[in-house]
Amino acid sequence: MKLNGSEIIAECLLEQGVDTVFGYPGGAVLNIYDALYKYSDKITHILSSHEQGAAHAADGYARTTGKCGVVIATSGPGATNLVTGIATAYMDSVPIVAITGNVTNDLLARDSFQEVDICGISMPITKHNFIVKDVKDLANVIRKAFKIAMSGRKGPVLIDIPKDVTGAMCEYEPVSPAAIVNPTVSDKANFETAAEIIAESERPMIYMGGGVVSADAEKEILEFAEKADCPVATSVMGLGGFPASHRLFMGTIGMHGGYETGKATDNCDLIITIGARFSDRVAGDREKFGKNAKIIQLDIDKAEINKNVKIDAYILGDLKYTLKTLTDTIKKAEHEDWLAQVNEWGKNSSVSETPRSDEYAHPYHVIEAVRKLTKDSDIIVTDVGQHQMWVSQKYRFEQPRTWCTSGGLGTMGYGLGAAVGSAVANPEKTVVLFTGDGSFHMNLNELATVRSYNLNIKVIVLNNTVLGMVRQWQKLFYGRRFSQTDPRRKTDFAKLAEAFGIKGMRIHNDDDAESVLNEAFSTKEPIVIDCRISPDENVLPMIPPGKTVDDLITEME
């Protein structure tokens, strides 16, 4: 059948099973939005306040469902507003397809109104990108884009489409997508080598990351960890991939990880790294990381092998398959003494907590109170900063895809957009956004979106009135010179919420936290809670940048 380019886009989205897209209209995508009008019974479009919010929403949608997120924006500023969202997805290997309009072919390269070379701009932050100059190529490019986004190590792909292409007529034949199969590169010998190293180890540990969640390999890692009898540390990205209630779970590893994960990393004789990439926030000192240990790495991306830390053996392929095969190859082990030692470290990880006061709520108290009100399947989203680390330390994640945070890029302002995408994708679940007053100020415009679609999002602003994480570093490393981290804002987040048509509430201290949260969680309505915490609250423990657990900071003024 003959369709115009925009109808072909809609048909190709349907081919891929897409029923929800996020975006914002504009001149160069008028044709696409006209097609979305026509296809509105099959494709739901969620309108954001700002394209960045739409990009984060597509990301939150993808993280919480495992499906590919889709975001649409117009040319020029519409496209550039996606950049932070795409870069966030790229750093965390989140599959999204971004579709941008551009000026017509005859206006390209003439500095036309709202023209920008988004392919050039997005090259370093996408797995791949396309500009489609001929409608005949359009359908196949869209199919390729989804395949690239969802295969191997997942990630964002951008398709830039000049306006005339979205209006041009072309023959269209539906094609149903083939299942994506990631080939296993490693052979039997690689598995046997790894199994031998594991068999020799007396003090092994697992360091797992977001790759486990991305590969939907939560069952496989559980079976592996139990058979190998290894304590498990996760990166911030790996949370949810292994149940926090499990006897083998230690907690997060790295800069703000627990004392026991740091001690285990230093004292183990083997680190089995699974879907993780030794970022500087985990391996602060690359030379000393796991200095007494051999390192095995399981990953889907060859470029992660020997990138930051030297590896002794590796297995390449889809974790769902490689973990299962490795589990079948290893012998059942028991490491009673070693696990007891790890437990002992866990008990001794005394971090000095600030004294509770009437003036403020304590963040740990609020997070633990929220945990009591949420189901294991409910979704937790954060922005970036101290609140993000407190949640990563204290919220006990039991299930994969219940956790959305900007781990790699550290994008302040990520949270509310991602919460919108998570809530749209999971209408039966409660979505909790923990944010800080700094992060929330960046993109709180999406409260308008939360109201428009009446999303069940509980926004908890851990409001310390300062840019806490940067301030903490100024305390530690810059002689308490608090340069530009006390913005002296007087924003009343409860009133602000009311202005958007959303109920606002306040938590003043630990005493009223439970009652306020109980009320907030008793409805399906969106709610914003302004929760006052002390500006002097710190994230501890902390391994200073470039250091190891030997330099652990457990106390601060």
Added chain:
Amino acid sequence: MENKQIIGLLVHNHPGVLLRVTSLISRRGFNIDSLTVSPAGMDGYSRMTIRINGDDDKVEQFISQMLKIVDVKRAEVLPENGSVASELVLIKIGTDGHDNNEIIAVTAKYHASLVNIGEHSMTFRASGTPCEIDTFVAELDVYGIIEMARTGIAALENGDKSLSR
């Protein structure tokens, strides 16, 4: 061990592929010593020959990174002892105060051709291994090089092996 290694890339001949390769090289902090692009003798493909500085780990990482580019089909080290590598140089020498015959005698050792004569200069063309070209250029340097253009390295692996297969 820090050394120079030549890597052959077989890439889809799509617009922007050179930019994708070079921008990734720069982003990942590799130093390009030489880069050439040419048709690969296979429809729809180009061949890039890149020489970088780095130890074996760095080269392994380089290849892994290159293979992440969707348009890169193959990426392999062309081993120094198992490959032929050549480049071509055009070099313009100032002749004032020098004996032209002496210059010509020097260039003859390298089988260089005299391709142009100016009032105060001579231009030679020579080809050879990168090392031979380096020596040739160094030897002519004493006469004063006015300008020079080198094509960069082209290389193929010895024997029947091929990136295109």
